[in-house]
Amino acid sequence: MFSAGAIGGAISGSVARAMGSGDGQRASALLASAIIIALIGGSIMAFLVINWGHHIYRWAGLDNDLLQVAERYAWWVFMAQPVYWLMNMLCSVLRGTGDLKRPAWAMSVTVISYTFWAYLLLPAPSASQELVMQSAGQAMALSFIVGLICIVVLYLYGQRPIDIHLSAFNPSVLGAVLRQGLLAASQSVMTIIYSLVATALFARLGLHWLAGYGLSVRLELLMVPVIFGIGGALIH
Numbered sequence: 369m370f371s372a373g374a375i376g377g378a379i380s381g382s383v384a385r386a387m388g389s390g391d392g393q394r395a396s397a398l399l400a401s402a403i404i405i406a407l408i409g410g411s412i413m414a415f416l417v418i419n420w421g422h423h424i425y426r427w428a429g430l431d432n433d434l435l436q437v438a439e440r441y442a443w444w445v446f447m448a449q450p451v452y453w454l455m456n457m458l459c460s461v462l463r464g465t466g467d468l469k470r471p472a473w474a475m476s477v478t479v480i481s482y483t484f485w486a487y488l489l490l491p492a493p494s495a496s497q498e499l500v501m502q503s504a505g506q507a508m509a510l511s512f513i514v515g516l517i518c519i520v521v522l523y524l525y526g527q528r529p530i531d532i533h534l535s536a537f538n539p540s541v542l543g544a545v546l547r548q549g550l551l552a553a554s555q556s557v558m559t560i561i562y563s564l565v566a567t568a569l570f571a572r573l574g575l576h577w578l579a580g581y582g583l584s585v586r587l588e589l590l591m592v593p594v595i596f597g598i599g600g601a602l603i604h
Contacts, residue, residue: 382464403457462529
């Protein structure tokens with residue numbers, strides 16, 4: 369939600385304005401800012417969840433066995449956070465230039481790759497819960513690595529509307545993006561907070577209640593990418 373929606377949306381809008389005004393230097397600065405934000409933002413999120421995520425799991429009512437399962441899944445998923453952020457931010461830059469096809473291709477490759485890795489890595493149902501969840505986390509991380517490689521290759525070997533120059537980095541451009549993106553992120557934070565609170569409440573009713581809510585909230589959050597897709601097109 370942060371990298372593709374809130375901050376990613378700020379990047380897309382800023383790039384669209386820069387390209388529309390013919391300001392190639394600012395567009396290059398925005399691309400450099402997107403890369404820096406992705407690496408730092410992803411690393412911060414990985415550090416916070418890996419080191420303090422167990423407090424959230426305990427607050428949600430998980431016992432020691434389920435806590436270990438959750439931590440094993442989260443370790444693999446969140447260690448790859450810089451990859452998720454970088455892929456989403458690069459896609460946001462391309463959307464800002466008016467190119468919606470290459471980001472769509474990259475996301476499609478990511479989904480197909482996840483299906484492949486999940487089929488290859490997920491063990492039989494008789495395996496331990498910890499091993500199953502670890503394999504699921506590995507499949508998620510590997511699929512986004514493939515997606516990142518895809519978007520980088522598509523960018524480097526396709527039409528490059530913005531030149532990649534990290535030397536074009538401008539702190540004022542970075543600050544402008546973060547002011548817009550972090551304000552937009554407040555909506556994402558509220559969405560996740562109410563999901564966490566509801567999760568903690570359902571966890572106290574038992575494991576089956578928790579699992580049922582976990583499935584339903586994922587379906588609920590499908591609204592987010594649908595709205596995001598329409599909103600992304602409205603930038604143009």
